[in-house]
Amino acid sequence: xxxxxxxxxxxxxxxxxxxxxxxxxxxxxxxxxxxxxxxxxxxxxxxxxxxxxxxxxxxxxxxxxxxxxxxxxxxxxxxxxxxxxxxxxxxxxxxxxxxxxxxxxxxxxxxxxxxxxxxxxxxxxxxxxxxxxxxxxxxxxxxxxxxxxxxxxxxxxxxxxxxxxxxxxxxxxxxxxxxxxxxxxxxxxxxxxxxxxxxxxxxxxxxxxxxxxxxxxxxxxxxxxxxxxxxxxxxxxxxxxxxxxxxxxxxxxxxxxxxxxxxxxxxxxxxxxxxxxxxxxxxxxxxxxxxxxxxxxxxxxxxxxxxxxxxxxxxxxxxxxxxxxxxxxxxxxxxxxxxxxxxxxxxxxxxxxxxxxxxxxxxxxxxxxxxxxxxxxxxxxxxxxxxxxxxxxxxxxxxxxxxxxxxxxxxxxxxxxxxxxxxxxxxxxxxxxxxxxxxxxxxxxxxxxxxxxxxxxxxxxxxxxxxxxxxxxxxxxxxxxxxxxxxxxxxxxxxxxxxxx
Amino acid sequence: xxxxxxxxxxxxxxxxxxxxxxxxxxxxxxxxxxxxxxxxxxxxxxxxxxxxxxxxxxxxxxxxxxxxxxxxxxxxxxxxxxxxxxxxxxxxxxxxxxxxxxxxxxxxxxxxxxxxxxxxxxxxxxxxxxxxxxxxxxxxxxxxxxxxxxxxxxxxxxxxxxxxxxxxxxxxxxxxxxxxxxxxxxxxxxxxxxxxxxxxxxxxxxxxxxxxxxxxxxxxxxxxxxxxxxxxxxxxxxxxxxxxxxxxxxxxxxxxxxxxxxxxxxxxxxxxxxxxxxxxxxxxxxxxxxxxxxxxxxxxxxxxxxxxxxxxxxxxxxxxxxxxxxxx
Numbered sequence: 001x002x003x004x005x006x007x008x009x010x011x012x013x014x015x016x017x018x019x020x021x022x023x024x025x026x027x028x029x030x031x032x033x034x035x036x037x038x039x040x041x042x043x044x045x046x047x048x049x050x051x052x053x054x055x056x057x058x059x060x061x062x063x064x065x066x067x068x069x070x071x072x073x074x075x076x077x078x079x080x081x082x083x084x085x086x087x088x089x090x091x092x093x094x095x096x097x098x099x100x101x102x103x104x105x106x107x108x109x110x111x112x113x114x115x116x117x118x119x120x121x122x123x124x125x126x127x128x129x130x131x132x133x134x135x136x137x138x139x140x141x142x143x144x145x146x147x148x149x150x151x152x153x154x155x156x157x158x159x160x161x162x163x164x165x166x167x168x169x170x171x172x173x174x175x176x177x178x179x180x181x182x183x184x185x186x187x188x189x190x191x192x193x194x195x196x197x198x199x200x201x202x203x204x205x206x207x208x209x210x211x212x213x214x215x216x217x218x219x220x221x222x223x224x225x226x227x228x229x230x231x232x233x234x235x236x237x238x239x240x241x242x243x244x245x246x247x248x249x250x251x252x253x254x255x256x257x258x259x260x261x262x263x264x265x266x267x268x269x270x271x272x273x274x275x276x277x278x279x280x281x282x283x284x285x286x287x288x289x290x291x292x293x294x295x296x297x298x299x300x301x302x303x304x305x306x307x308x309x310x311x312x313x314x315x316x317x318x319x320x321x322x323x324x325x326x327x328x329x330x331x332x333x334x335x336x337x338x339x340x341x342x343x344x345x346x347x348x349x350x351x352x353x354x355x356x357x358x359x360x361x362x363x364x365x366x367x368x369x370x371x372x373x374x375x376x377x378x379x380x381x382x383x384x385x386x387x388x389x390x391x392x393x394x395x396x397x398x399x400x401x402x403x404x405x406x407x408x409x410x411x412x413x414x415x416x417x418x419x420x421x422x423x424x425x426x427x428x429x430x431x432x433x434x435x436x437x438x439x440x441x442x443x444x445x446x447x448x449x450x451x452x453x454x455x456x457x458x459x460x461x462x463x464x465x466x467x468x469x470x471x472x473x474x475x476x477x478x479x480x481x482x483x484x485x486x487x488x489x490x491x492x493x494x495x496x497x498x499x500x501x
Numbered sequence: 502x503x504x505x506x507x508x509x510x511x512x513x514x515x516x517x518x519x520x521x522x523x524x525x526x527x528x529x530x531x532x533x534x535x536x537x538x539x540x541x542x543x544x545x546x547x548x549x550x551x552x553x554x555x556x557x558x559x560x561x562x563x564x565x566x567x568x569x570x571x572x573x574x575x576x577x578x579x580x581x582x583x584x585x586x587x588x589x590x591x592x593x594x595x596x597x598x599x600x601x602x603x604x605x606x607x608x609x610x611x612x613x614x615x616x617x618x619x620x621x622x623x624x625x626x627x628x629x630x631x632x633x634x635x636x637x638x639x640x641x642x643x644x645x646x647x648x649x650x651x652x653x654x655x656x657x658x659x660x661x662x663x664x665x666x667x668x669x670x671x672x673x674x675x676x677x678x679x680x681x682x683x684x685x686x687x688x689x690x691x692x693x694x695x696x697x698x699x700x701x702x703x704x705x706x707x708x709x710x711x712x713x714x715x716x717x718x719x720x721x722x723x724x725x726x727x728x729x730x731x732x733x734x735x736x737x738x739x740x741x742x743x744x745x746x747x748x749x750x751x752x753x754x755x756x757x758x759x760x761x762x763x764x765x766x767x768x769x770x771x772x773x774x775x776x777x778x779x780x781x782x783x784x785x786x787x788x789x790x791x792x793x794x795x796x797x798x799x800x801x802x803x804x805x806x807x808x809x810x811x812x813x814x815x816x817x818x819x820x821x822x823x824x825x826x827x828x829x
Binding site: 309311331332334335336341343348349350351352353354355359362363364366367368369374375376377378418 | 693694695696697698699701702705706708709710711712713714715716772773
């Protein structure tokens, strides 16, 4: 080894970024040694994705410096990040499904001969790269016809063609099954030998220990530790991720599962399957109970709540709401059966962003629910909306303000509020705190508690472990599409261990 | 700070149609100042009456636009409904029954559009690209490529033809009164009923509407059927107003009708719409069309001017929207 190999690809000093009142990164110092696989782990909101986005040029830091192979920057653009040899493979696929493999490998940087696309020249470059990652596909096949794991590899090839010095992988296995994940991980391990340093971001600790030589833990925007993997073990890493919980005090309510065992069941699910992500899930929720769903990305937990609501189709299994078996699950039927879904992606599927708070609060009671007069009285709707706004302390000047102008936390309160108008018996909360700051989070949890106290059953899916342990009476653990066990009164470290085991 | 009731929002606001009304008055004033005869009440009423059918259709296309869809076939639905009513009258069917059948036929054609768009899961614009030709084709077969002109005195002396054709003297043309009443209904249905709420909700965010339990398919079919029904009414009104249906009747309605809705302030992106705005928009199109004639400009210029006014209207609309979003 020459001296060059121990140089740092990236050194950041005092890197800070805040969004509104939230510190996403709080003065981070970190060196990434060249020709290694580095893993970065931490809870949601620990600052991982902000760090990645800064390195790839997508986000400008407020403070601090970045040194890329000896060159110092305070920030740079996406274009200059690419020029510096920083490549990023995002979690979601960004492929053109209707175009062929070759076109997808050269997005907006096609080679040309005069005015024509030089397919041959592109193929000459693409073939060795595809070979190196063991992907055998027809270059002129449409990407949409390939399997998901092949598509993921094409996404990887797309980045590798640029021969990056630093390759950032953001949860690359989230859409893959175990065998496909292994294939990808084996590839990643080979990259340092080819001169590419890898920054690997994942929630899956087993994967992290499999690929990484160096593990870095972030918490609340700061560095907890950065050590060689061989000096660490999973419990130590979990302890580092979780840290001492005090910042978010949402009050413990653990071990209360027994209280509800005799209560009426508002939801009973037996052997639910959608034939894809969900294979065999069984669970139940009693009136007044908050049941959590814990599982890694790709475990089936993501799709569970939408499937129960009827927004995604199921293949087999039974779903009983208030003791009555539901044959046809559809959003329309669910609304009439008093089932509410508060989705994670409120902008895309929860709200009418350009319409008023009042209009949005009427969404279910007027739009979906078949009750009351077909003629609407604007003043009555506004009065109802005003009442809800006051009850939930939604911060809006008045009910005629556009929902798009509210903060994330207040928008989510509108989504919850629009459902409570129909007095649902079962509320499905699908990662409701995504993009919500800590203060609003605490308020949302207070609200969820109140809803449960009114005797409604709550099924709560969250990607944040600490939310589940703090809020739920009982937690169902989902792994590889099946509900494996139920736990009650566990702490964060224990729960992370359970979903990773 | 938590809000303090709705009282704050009660202060006076200009209606959203203010700028369209202003533009309409400005256009009338320009033409009137150059040709004072234009301002004679009879002339203005005649102008309004002759554009009232396209105004009626504009009031209904607002429903489709605010749902994020657009129907290209309504002109031919209007044509075929009128042909059906006219042919039946000539065949001896009582006038009123022929009228009702014509209108119902329009509703059925609209419902077919709706069912096809829901079943084939295609945008209505694609579906109606096809059905427009189908309805035109059926019309050509039915009218044998000629005009349908009920000439029998028993038909032409029916009160329907006399009232619409202007034989009965009223201070305000009857067709105009009818269309204004229709606008009152269209406005109330869109803004004061569950049905209207659902239309706007679907146009605003279809996926959110689905998750809120809104019956999207049913609503779409109903709106399409309503568009056909109103086109059918437009067809029989046309028959009564002009006394005949040509094979080309309705062929040139698409531009003035959609233009009226857009000039009136309804966005193509869905989620918002103003029925009244489309009435003023239709009148603006009318003033341009008639105005160029009054100004002694060759009538062929009116299409060009209408096009420029549409570009101007959507341009201003977009600037206002971008400003608003920035301010928000």
